[in-house]
Amino acid sequence: xxxxxxxxxxxxxxxxxxxxxxxxxxxxxxxxxxTEGLAKAKEKAVNLVLTDQNMPLMDGITLVKNxxxxxxxxxxxxxxxxxxxxxxxxxxxxAAGATGWLVKPFDPVRLVEIVKKVIR
Amino acid sequence: xxxxxxxxxxxGGMGIDLSQFFEVFFEEAxxxxxxxxxxxLDTNLDGPDDEALNAIFRAAHSIKGGSATFGFVDVAExxxxxxxxxxxxxxxELQLSTxxxxxxxxxxxxxxxxxxxxxxxxxxxxxPIAHLISDLRRHATGQxxxxxxxxxxxxxxxxxLPRQILKDGExxxxxRLGPIxxxxxxxxxxxxxxxxxxxxxxTFAPSDDPTSEEFRDLNVVTASTNGELIxxxxxxxxxxxxxxxxxxxxxxxxxxSMPVDLGFGLFEELPMATTESVTTNIEASTSHSSPAxxxxxxxxxxxxxxxxxxxxxxxxxxxxxxxINLVGELVITQAMLAQKALALDPNQHNGVVAGLTDxxxxxxxxxxSVMGIRMIPMSFVFNRFPRMLRDLAAKLGKKxxxxxxxxxxxxxxxxxxKITDPLTHLVRNSVDHGIESQADRxxxxxxxxxxxxxxxxxxxGSIVIEVRDDGRGLNRQRIxxxxxxxxxxVSDHMSDQEVWQLIFAPGFSTADxxxxxxxxxxxxxxxxxxxxxxxxxxxxxxxPGQGTRVxxxxxxTLAIMDGMSVGVGGExxxxxxxxxxxxxxxxxxxxxSLADQGKVVQxxxxxxxxxxxxxxxxxxxxxxxSDRAIMVIVEAEGRRxxxxxxxxxxxxxxxxKNLEANYRKVxxxxxxxxxxxxxxxxxxxxxxxxxx
Numbered sequence: 001x002x003x004x005x006x007x008x009x010x011x012x013x014x015x016x017x018x019x020x021x022x023x024x025x026x027x028x029x030x031x032x033x034x035t036e037g038l039a040k041a042k043e044k045a046v047n048l049v050l051t052d053q054n055m056p057l058m059d060g061i062t063l064v065k066n067x068x069x070x071x072x073x074x075x076x077x078x079x080x081x082x083x084x085x086x087x088x089x090x091x092x093x094x095a096a097g098a099t100g101w102l103v104k105p106f107d108p109v110r111l112v113e114i115v116k117k118v119i120r
Numbered sequence: 121x122x123x124x125x126x127x128x129x130x131x132g133g134m135g136i137d138l139s140q141f142f143e144v145f146f147e148e149a150x151x152x153x154x155x156x157x158x159x160x161l162d163t164n165l166d167g168p169d170d171e172a173l174n175a176i177f178r179a180a181h182s183i184k185g186g187s188a189t190f191g192f193v194d195v196a197e198x199x200x201x202x203x204x205x206x207x208x209x210x211x212x213e214l215q216l217s218t219x220x221x222x223x224x225x226x227x228x229x230x231x232x233x234x235x236x237x238x239x240x241x242x243x244x245x246x247x248p249i250a251h252l253i254s255d256l257r258r259h260a261t262g263q264x265x266x267x268x269x270x271x272x273x274x275x276x277x278x279x280x281l282p283r284q285i286l287k288d289g290e291x292x293x294x295x296r297l298g299p300i301x302x303x304x305x306x307x308x309x310x311x312x313x314x315x316x317x318x319x320x321x322x323t324f325a326p327s328d329d330p331t332s333e334e335f336r337d338l339n340v341v342t343a344s345t346n347g348e349l350i351x352x353x354x355x356x357x358x359x360x361x362x363x364x365x366x367x368x369x370x371x372x373x374x375x376x377s378m379p380v381d382l383g384f385g386l387f388e389e390l391p392m393a394t395t396e397s398v399t400t401n402i403e404a405s406t407s408h409s410s411p412a413x414x415x416x417x418x419x420x421x422x423x424x425x426x427x428x429x430x431x432x433x434x435x436x437x438x439x440x441x442x443x444i445n446l447v448g449e450l451v452i453t454q455a456m457l458a459q460k461a462l463a464l465d466p467n468q469h470n471g472v473v474a475g476l477t478d479x480x481x482x483x484x485x486x487x488x489s490v491m492g493i494r495m496i497p498m499s500f501v502f503n504r505f506p507r508m509l510r511d512l513a514a515k516l517g518k519k520x521x522x523x524x525x526x527x528x529x530x531x532x533x534x535x536x537x538k539i540t541d542p543l544t545h546l547v548r549n550s551v552d553h554g555i556e557s558q559a560d561r562x563x564x565x566x567x568x569x570x571x572x573x574x575x576x577x578x579x580x581g582s583i584v585i586e587v588r589d590d591g592r593g594l595n596r597q598r599i600x601x602x603x604x605x606x607x608x609x610v611s612d613h614m615s616d617q618e619v620w621q622l623i624f625a626p627g628f629s630t631a632d633x634x635x636x637x638x639x640x641x642x643x644x645x646x647x648x649x650x651x652x653x654x655x656x657x658x659x660x661x662x663x664p665g666q667g668t669r670v671x672x673x674x675x676x677t678l679a680i681m682d683g684m685s686v687g688v689g690g691e692x693x694x695x696x697x698x699x700x701x702x703x704x705x706x707x708x709x710x711x712x713s714l715a716d717q718g719k720v721v722q723x724x725x726x727x728x729x730x731x732x733x734x735x736x737x738x739x740x741x742x743x744x745x746s747d748r749a750i751m752v753i754v755e756a757e758g759r760r761x762x763x764x765x766x767x768x769x770x771x772x773x774x775x776x777k778n779l780e781a782n783y784r785k786v787x788x789x790x791x792x793x794x795x796x797x798x799x800x801x802x803x804x805x806x807x808x809x810x811x812x
Contacts, residue, residue, distance in 0.1 A: 009178070009182065010148060010182045010185060010186055011144055011148050012141050012145035012148050012186050012189075012190070013185060013186055013189060015122070015141050016138065016189065016190075018131055019136070019140075019141070020136055023136060035565070049173075052185075053649040054177075054181050054182075056175070056178060056414045071401070081186055083181065083188075085186065090385075090387075093387065094387045098387060099386060099387060100384065100385055100386035101387075102384045102386055103384065104185050104188060104189060105185070105188035105189035105196075106134040106384075107138075107562055107792055108383070109136075114384050118386070
């Protein structure tokens with residue numbers, strides 16, 4: 001089963017994302033911030049990382065940078081969930097090595113479509 | 121579906137109902153609001169802390185993200201404005217002022233009202249937020265002019281999807297509708313734009329094919345967000361038949377590929393991008409061929425945050441209450457079994473008796489654990505006071521500092537809810553009547569700001585909550601005068617304690633001027649009554665010029681009580697153990713009759729009024745002829761009485777059942793319980809008996 005790491009500090013969003021992806025047949029690991037996300041990513045390689053940008057302790061961009069520093073995550077698709085879609089934000093995401101971005105709010109259907117597109 | 125927008129709620133083929141996440145979202149939003157508020161109140165305007173500003177921003181940001189996702193558009197709209205202002209503040213492009221904090225706090229109140237409304241199903245009047253939004257915008261823009269006008273600060277993050285700014289916030293977008301349902305007239309949608317002021321203008325796009333029965337394209341010039349447009353459209357046409365394309369399609373002829381909603385993009389082409397891909401949306405990276413690792417140094421291993429989230433479980437209160445009820449029944453069953461077992465010969469039924477002993481212990485442990493679930497920390501009540509004090513102090517022109525201790529002290533949820541109002545009243549009183557004006561304080565050689573201290577601690581089986589102020593203290597003389605005026609019997613020989621108790625008398629108020637803060641002095645008697653009805657007591661302590669301390673003592677839970685059972689005639693009554701002082705036997709000759717106060721009994725050097733339970737409840741006594749009376753001294757509201765009973769039966773925990781819920785309110789009876797033998801025992805209201 002393909003596994004996805006979902007990192008978001010909001011329990012409701014995390015639950016929604018997790019429920020949606022599990023319904024679509026993925027196994028989902030949840031983390032509440034970048035630090036926890038990084039620790040869980042190291043424990044077990046996942047096929048896709050979905051991370052929020054604004055989080056306490058470690059934000060999404062920093063998490064992406066850290067993950068890209070690990071050989072096991074050199075090519076894993078990483079999507080940043082963000083409420084901002086400014087060019088500035090995109091430049092930062094690209095520089096950090098993220099695969100793509102997804103603007104909040106999104107609905108469950110869209111989320112699954114996009115995940116299907118990038119997961120490998 | 122009320123006010124909730126369709127946005128994001130379309131289950132599509134997935135069949136996912138977002139409403140299942142609402143409750144978690146509300147809880148989370150309230151938590152975020154609480155920390156938003158307390159952080160704002162702690163903000164030091166002269167040198168705000170970076171981490172605090174970030175945390176305030178994140179709280180608003182989180183609520184916005186959730187509300188937009190779950191379709192609470194009005195909440196998202198307001199939090200969006202908050203976020204804009206807070207973002208500027210945390211980037212130090214704007215200096216927070218007291219006025220801004222007030223506005224941010226007021227917005228927090230509005231958010232709470234909005235959330236409450238959605239939680240209640242979205243009925244009722246929507247919370248007005250227009251004035252807040254315009255204030256927030258004014259704060260955000262007014263200040264920004266002085267800041268360097270770089271482009272990033274102008275690019276306010278959009279609530280929903282990216283927008284392309286034209287001028288004055290207007291932009292041109294193309295909206296594709298379709299496949300068009302049979303009988304649907306697109307012209308109706310165009311007319312909408314004429315009917316609703318401020319929506320913008322809509323025309324058929326150059327790419328539109330008027331003959332197409334499948335898709336129609338509209339060009340829209342608007343300042344509204346995509347979310348607002350979609351909200352509007354979805355009143356008339358299904359959400360999945362509306363596609364917003366940011367750039368006008370007019371320039372390039374319509375392609376056959378279905379345009380995909382914006383809001384998603386990739387930084388590079390996928391290795392095996394298919395033909396149905398996202399041509400209009402992919403932002404191909406020009407300089408990047410592979411996501412090469414950026415970080416040169418190995419990532420520092422940071423300690424994982426304690427995963428508190430995964431070790432807690434949110435459960436509805438009903439489920440817990442049901443559990444508590446069941447445990448209560450179990451306790452009763454266990455008590456009945458224990459009583460039956462008394463008749464058994466321990467030698468013959470060795471195993472049964474040992475088993476029952478274990479059952480008793482396990483039942484007790486189970487009861488404690490289950491009651492523990494309902495316990496929540498006092499911080500739930502204390503956290504509302506910083507805000508209240510701030511508003512009050514501002515209104516009264518006083519300076520007040522709040523100190524709290526023992527926030528972690530736990531109390532039953534039901535009690536926490538019921539104690540909130542009385543405590544609020546006490547705190548208001550302290551600020552209004554206790555703390556002096558700044559001038560008076562200065563004259564008395566005190567610090568300009570008064571201090572209110574709230575504390576909670578466990579003491580025995582009770583919790584003691586104190587509200588302390590360092591204000592002017594109670595004025596003994598004035599209370600006595602006022603009481604005399606009100607026709608309350610007083611004497612100069614009364615102890616301070618007795619004098620203080622006078623302010624709990626109905627209608628008593630010593631404030632020279634009735635203020636709109638503490639009302640007309642009808643408060644303290646109500647406070648006292650509410651606390652007494654919870655099985656608690658209130659004590660006052662005061663010294664002139666030093667301040668006043670109000671101590672509220674409450675049982676830890678309302679569901680279980682330590683009781684002493686006494687027999688009167690054939691009846692069994694339960695006295696709350698907390699109010700039992702001592703028991704003794706007295707010769708009938710020691711009971712003296714007073715002209716107008718019934719009988720009294722001398723206990724050491726004190727005369728106590730005597731209450732004969734048999735007479736009060738009109739049950740035949742079996743000891744009428746006895747020359748020695750069995751008496752129980754009870755205390756409530758600072759008064760003592762000696763009750764005459766027929767026999768003392770024992771002490772045990774009783775499960776309190778509400779008499780009003782099952783029968784009706786009876787004077788002198790606080791509740792009922794089921795005894796070990798299955799009979800009902802009435803729990804006496806000591807507060808009533810001592811004043812009988």
